[in-house]
Amino acid sequence: MYHLAKSLYLAATSKEGTSRDLMIDRIAVTPDLMLTSRTEYSVILLGLDNAGKTTLLSQIKALYQPRPEGAPAPNPGKTVPTVGQNVATIPLHDMNLKIWDVGGQISMRGLWQSYYTSCHAIIFVVDSADVGQDPDIARLISRRASSTPGTRTTRGNSGAEAFTEDNVGIGAASSEFGRLDECRQVLESVLQNADVAGVPILVLANKQDREDCVEVVRIKEGLVRKVFEGETGGGVRDSRVLPVSALLGSGVQAAVEWVQSRVKWNKEGRPPVMR
Ligand SMILES: Nc1nc2c(ncn2[C@@H]2O[C@H](COP(=O)(O)OP(=O)(O)OP(=O)(O)O)[C@@H](O)[C@H]2O)c(=O)[nH]1
Ligand SMILES: [Mg+2]
Numbered sequence: 001m002y003h004l005a006k007s008l009y010l011a012a013t014s015k016e017g018t019s020r021d022l023m024i025d026r027i028a029v030t031p032d033l034m035l036t037s038r039t040e041y042s043v044i045l046l047g048l049d050n051a052g053k054t055t056l057l058s059q060i061k062a063l064y065q066p067r068p069e070g071a072p073a074p075n076p077g078k079t080v081p082t083v084g085q086n087v088a089t090i091p092l093h094d095m096n097l098k099i100w101d102v103g104g105q106i107s108m109r110g111l112w113q114s115y116y117t118s119c120h121a122i123i124f125v126v127d128s129a130d131v132g133q134d135p136d137i138a139r140l141i142s143r144r145a146s147s148t149p150g151t152r153t154t155r156g157n158s159g160a161e162a163f164t165e166d167n168v169g170i171g172a173a174s175s176e177f178g179r180l181d182e183c184r185q186v187l188e189s190v191l192q193n194a195d196v197a198g199v200p201i202l203v204l205a206n207k208q209d210r211e212d213c214v215e216v217v218r219i220k221e222g223l224v225r226k227v228f229e230g231e232t233g234g235g236v237r238d239s240r241v242l243p244v245s246a247l248l249g250s251g252v253q254a255a256v257e258w259v260q261s262r263v264k265w266n267k268e269g270r271p272p273v274m275r
Contacts, residue, residue, distance in 0.1 A: 039272045040089075040096045041263040044115045046190060047125035048183055049104035052206040054079040056125060056246035057086055057101040063252060064090045077247055081105060092260055095272065106165055109186070116195035120263040120270045121202065123255065124187060125246075126223070128205045128213035132177035135214055136222035137184050140177050180223065187227050191234030198269050200238035200262035204255060209245040216243035238262045 045053040058076035065088070067073075082103035090097040100115055102108060163182050187203075190196065203224050205216040220241040228239060240258055244251035263272070 038091075038096050038275060039094070040098055040275045041120040041272050042098045042100065042115075042118055043121045043123060043259055043263075044112070044119045045099065045101045045123050045125060046112060046186075047104050048127065048179055048186060049081055049106075049108075050130070051104060051125040051127045052246040053101045053104060053125050054082050054086060056123070056204070056206070056244070056252065057088055057099055059246050059249050059252050060090055060099065060256060061088050063249065064092070064256070066091075076249075083108070085111075090256070092256075095260065095263070096275070097256070097259065097263075106163065112190070113193060113195065116193055116199075119196065119199060120266065120272065121200045121259045122190065122196060123259065124190065124201060124203045125206050126183055126203060126219060127179070127207055128216070128219060128243075129207045129210045130178040131180040131183060131214060131219065131223065132175070133214060134222070135177065135180050135218055137180065137226050138222075140181055140184075143176075184223060184227060187224075188230070188232040191227065192232050193234075197235055198237050198266065200259070200266055201240075202255060202258055202262075203239070203241045204244045204246075204251075205241060206244050206246050208243045208250065209248050216241060238266065 045057060047053055055076050058074055058079070062073045062076060082101060083105075084103060086101040088099050088101075090099060100119075102112055102115065163185065191201075203219075205213075205219045207213050208216070224239075224241050227233060242251055242255055242258065244255055246252065263270070
């Protein structure tokens, strides 16, 4: 009787030990946990409404997020104007990128600053088909000065005309410069914000697949370089201008890789979070 009880006890305890070990093993290799217990950097997508931020996020998800075998790739072309935010966690080999896509309509832009203190990089998306064929902000400013001598206009902080829902947006009357001036003002206001001082910025000249788009070099020289070198440029930071088509996916991988390298370089200034 004693021997029977002892062997039953040993069998019970050794089985318990085995199953606990197995459980620990299984927890250690669960893919979900591997995803969540990693270095995480946050990226915000900014830019005017209709620039292509949500399309870009969908394309990044389609390229980087694992999906069940046989599942169709999501169609990044179907979007509605973003009210609020979309967010996705993108697993890369050495980090997770948590990408926040926030609405670009005027009424949404006030929310952007609540993302500034915790972001590690900014992607500013420009619609390359809506900045005119010669997107040079110097021309824009001199044209405005000569066409309105002595007239008074409503001005924003940086001397630009104040934009309202009525005079801008995709439904507004088109001008030779498209939405270049609005884009300049919005980019300047982002750079000027002290909460994003030193944060790397990638400017994407999007919609490069469209026939009426302007080349990335024109956007870089005429808009981005002038804004960065101007008095509202906001100090020293890593920056780059790249061409993409969020719709077709071209250039998207290079954009993600640029962000991936820069958040690491800047990790002393903005350390990642561990999840
Ligand atoms: N041809 C072309 N169209 C694009 C591209 N990217 C976006 N679009 C189109 O542009 C429109 C607006 O795209 P969204 O991604 O919704 O723009 P958004 O920046 O998120 O706009 P908000 O949410 O209002 O801030 C949609 O019709 C997209 O299909 C692109 O690379 N090429
Ligand atoms: Mg959107």
